[in-house]
Amino acid sequence: MTITKTLLASLAASVLALAYNGDGFAEKFSALPEAVRATAEAHMDSALPVSISSAKGEQGWDYQINTRLNGKYHDLIINEKGGLVAVKDEMDLVSVPASARSAIESASGGSKILTVEKVTEGGQVSYGALVKDDREGTAVQVRVAPDGTIKSKNQNQAGK
Numbered sequence: 001m002t003i004t005k006t007l008l009a010s011l012a013a014s015v016l017a018l019a020y021n022g023d024g025f026a027e028k029f030s031a032l033p034e035a036v037r038a039t040a041e042a043h044m045d046s047a048l049p050v051s052i053s054s055a056k057g058e059q060g061w062d063y064q065i066n067t068r069l070n071g072k073y074h075d076l077i078i079n080e081k082g083g084l085v086a087v088k089d090e091m092d093l094v095s096v097p098a099s100a101r102s103a104i105e106s107a108s109g110g111s112k113i114l115t116v117e118k119v120t121e122g123g124q125v126s127y128g129a130l131v132k133d134d135r136e137g138t139a140v141q142v143r144v145a146p147d148g149t150i151k152s153k154n155q156n157q158a159g160k
Contacts, residue, residue: 029065039078040065040078045074050066052066064076074087074090087120088118089120091118097146099146102148103150111133111134114132126143126146128141129141129142
């Protein structure tokens with residue numbers, strides 16, 4: 001048992017070292033604006049860094065810090081001034097409140113639910129799911145409020 005724990009700890013340390021070495025996460029992280037780095041560090045906890053991306057929005061640049069925490073994604077979206085815009089946490093469907101879970105299952109129409117996430121944005125919580133309908137060849141993104149109210153439903157062609 002101790003050997004297994006030691007091997008797992010060594011593997012985790014190796015993966016973490018790889019994430020911070022070379023032309024990867026560490027360089028991109030250090031190139032972020034100071035306010036963005038500070039906010040990310042404050043909210044990453046013990047998450048394993050994965051990647052960083054950015055997008056220009058109406059209010060300026062937003063940075064997405066993608067991490068893994070306890071085997072699930074824990075993504076931070078931070079604006080260029082260091083404001084935490086949103087946190088997206090992957091979760092199991094059974095952990096979603098009953099009303100929201102029911103709405104997601106109804107919206108899926110019996111199709112496979114690929115991922116479920118909790119999104120905290122501006123102090124408001126919502127739940128989202130990515131649903132794959134193999135018959136139609138589409139992927140559907142559904143976002144619901146905790147009370148089960150559908151906030152959005154977007155259908156895209158699979159593979160696009």
